[in-house]
Amino acid sequence: MIGLLIVSHSARLAEGVQEFVGQISGGQIPIIAAGGASDGSLGTSVERILAGLEQLRSTDGILALVDLGSAVMSVETALEQFSGPPVHISNAPLVEGAYLAAIEASSSTATLEHVAAAALQARELIKVYE
């Protein structure tokens, strides 16, 4: 089982992505929201991210989906203090990447590599056909 960690500067945005993506995966896969700074204001928090990683400790791998700026650095800093299953930070856009990752992760045989590759396909997703 692969888990998803949703990291955004906004706690509500992370929770919204968790809700949205959780619906299509039917609660089949663990999705944790780790948004906002330590006091809940806009920002990212190494402590919140570390707590999220701990909640996903029993998975076989974790795909972290991030928004912008410090989100990547905060996850990297948290990873230096985390010794659990392998974690990959996705280069995919947050919402679309999490959506495709959740679909892939719903397959019981999906590995972290499969889920990470599925998320990256979000970069080529066409929304509007001209």
Next chain:
Amino acid sequence: MPVTVEHVTHFLTAAAAIIHEHRDELTALDAAIGDADHGANLDRGFSAVLNRLPTVADKDIGTVLKTTGMTIVSTVGGASGPLYGTAFVRAGMALADRHEMSDEDVVLALEAALEGIIARGKAQRGEKTMVDALAPAIEALRTALAEGRSLGRALQQAAAAAEAGAKATIPMLAMKGRASYLGERSIGHQDPGATSTAYLLRALAMTCSRNEEVA
């Protein structure tokens, strides 16, 4: 004259004061090309450091600097949290179990901090970041010490080089961080991270110069 844990504590106190003093200016710089939180974030981080300092006052320099870094990481929500946090932790690792530092140790600690910032932010010189203030400061410090200047004098030159480095970010195109999303519109603004780095070096220079005057 060696640098002691007490001096490091004085530096951190001076750092918190200078960041607090320039909090609005740093936030205004960040408002132009980032997310308008740099001054407020760093002010929160360094005041948390001040609160933690008494709990490590009897420890070695490495522990004080590592505690500073961890406190910044856990209290600063923007990019400067992981960046300055990593810088202080790496400087602390370079000085593990030490109760005194030589001039050369100060250089090594700053180099470890720079390497930490580069590793975390994956930035190079010329990309409109903290690196553009810290790298020339270390070069100026090395040169001044090689010319026989005292540590306090040499750090004054390093701080001046950091300030010049921060000013030199104005015409640069941002390649890293939130400012890079602005593309060409980032040109013409001074980088807030390079500016706060210059203030931290000013605090370090003031602390060491004052120690030499007292001695």
